[in-house]
Amino acid sequence: MGVSKDALRQRIRRGTLRSDKGEDGRVYVYLDASTDDVHADAPREAAADPALVDELRDRVRYLERQVEEERDARRRADTLLARLMDRVPEIEAPTDERETPQTAQEEPERAASRPDAPSAQEGTQRPWWRRMFGR
Numbered sequence: 476m477g478v479s480k481d482a483l484r485q486r487i488r489r490g491t492l493r494s495d496k497g498e499d500g501r502v503y504v505y506l507d508a509s510t511d512d513v514h515a516d517a518p519r520e521a522a523a524d525p526a527l528v529d530e531l532r533d534r535v536r537y538l539e540r541q542v543e544e545e546r547d548a549r550r551r552a553d554t555l556l557a558r559l560m561d562r563v564p565e566i567e568a569p570t571d572e573r574e575t576p577q578t579a580q581e582e583p584e585r586a587a588s589r590p591d592a593p594s595a596q597e598g599t600q601r602p603w604w605r606r607m608f609g610r
Contacts, residue, residue: 483504487502487504492504492505493505
């Protein structure tokens with residue numbers, strides 16, 4: 476039947492299999508060929524169909540390829556992200572190196588008009604975020 480002895484004993488105990496105990500102490504199980512009470516034959520029937528097995532193997536191969544492609548895509552994305560993270564210190568606000576001499580002369584006048592701006596004599600440049608947000 477394709478099931479273990481313990482499984483048969485449990486079914487006999489539950490009453491799902493008809494059985495009788497013989498005079499010799501053996502248990503006799505009645506099987507009806509028309510009923511599909513025991514579903515243990517189903518895996519053997521599926522394995523007997525080579526077309527189904529081939530189809531399932533093809534699906535497994537396809538899914539394995541898909542997983543490998545996703546892993547490759549993830550590796551590429553991680554590599555790009557790591558490269559971008561390495562470049563973050565390089566990406567800063569542009570400095571005002573393009574100043575013309577005329578603009579440099581006007582800068583102290585503008586700095587004096589703002590009370591929170593550092594004076595030109597200090598020689599320190601404010602961080603870009605302070606310049607951007609006015610702090």
